[in-house]
Amino acid sequence: MLSYQHIYHAGNPADVQKHALLAWMLDYLTRKDKPLSYIETHAGRGLYQLDAPEAVKTGEAEQGITKVLADQGLAVDHPLHRALTEIREQHGSAAYPGSPLIAASLLRPGDSLQFAELHPQENTALRDALKPWKAKVHQQDGFELAMSLAPPAPRRGLLLIDPSYEIKSDYARIPGIIGQLHKKWNVGVIALWYPILKDGSHKQMLKALETQGLPDALRHEVSFPPVREGHRMMGSGMFVVNAPYGAAEEAARISALFDAVSRK
Numbered sequence: 001m002l003s004y005q006h007i008y009h010a011g012n013p014a015d016v017q018k019h020a021l022l023a024w025m026l027d028y029l030t031r032k033d034k035p036l037s038y039i040e041t042h043a044g045r046g047l048y049q050l051d052a053p054e055a056v057k058t059g060e061a062e063q064g065i066t067k068v069l070a071d072q073g074l075a076v077d078h079p080l081h082r083a084l085t086e087i088r089e090q091h092g093s094a095a096y097p098g099s100p101l102i103a104a105s106l107l108r109p110g111d112s113l114q115f116a117e118l119h120p121q122e123n124t125a126l127r128d129a130l131k132p133w134k135a136k137v138h139q140q141d142g143f144e145l146a147m148s149l150a151p152p153a154p155r156r157g158l159l160l161i162d163p164s165y166e167i168k169s170d171y172a173r174i175p176g177i178i179g180q181l182h183k184k185w186n187v188g189v190i191a192l193w194y195p196i197l198k199d200g201s202h203k204q205m206l207k208a209l210e211t212q213g214l215p216d217a218l219r220h221e222v223s224f225p226p227v228r229e230g231h232r233m234m235g236s237g238m239f240v241v242n243a244p245y246g247a248a249e250e251a252a253r254i255s256a257l258f259d260a261v262s263r264k
Ligand code: SAM
Pocket: 002, 004, 005, 006, 018, 041, 042, 043, 044, 045, 046, 097, 098, 099, 100, 116, 117, 118, 119, 122, 140, 141, 142, 143, 162, 163, 164
């Protein structure tokens, strides 16, 4: 039984880190004319309203995207800013795009988009949000979907793995899954998001990922104050295999953005 709903967390600092790096990588990949594949294992509903009762209840976006925009921390030509502007033009000033809509907004008509979302209501909402684009939405386990699609056509592309880590065994399973996916799809950019919790749950997973010697691996982590009292998340991370040229510099810019915002 899945209980996680991203609406409670949409636009929080962890989303800003993940979405800024994701948007930058997708934008970079579109600089070549060749079409690409974008796959997501854990897609969520794709479109959030930050004035919805669930988002207001936690107030997490206030510490994330709302603060970053108020501080003008994200350049207006940053791909995340561009995607956010497009989605707000279509869905109102409180809208926040999840990763599927960020990808749909930045990619081109010839690119392939495939998403897995297991939760029935989130899946229906995602199909609805993606109607303006040609995208395939699957209601199946995202790891199974990724395994069945790798290597996708076109072969160039990016896979985002963004679990909610409700199932604690995910931490132990993920390094093996990423290793297998890389074997099947050696040119694919594989990006994994993970939370940095007080109990250090992510540490073993990162150790197992880093000992595999995956090519052009990038580990980027940011820390931030708890978004509300008692919240266990102290930061977030992205681990990227076949990180595109320049991704490390973009990751450093994102770290600088977090440092600047936390000083204010
Ligand atoms: N990637 C989204 C974004 O950044 O906008 C957020 C995704 S949220 C962290 C994780 C989502 O994965 C939830 O909507 C949950 O229902 C879904 N989910 C959980 N387990 C899944 C699985 N095994 N396969 C596919 N989706 C799953």
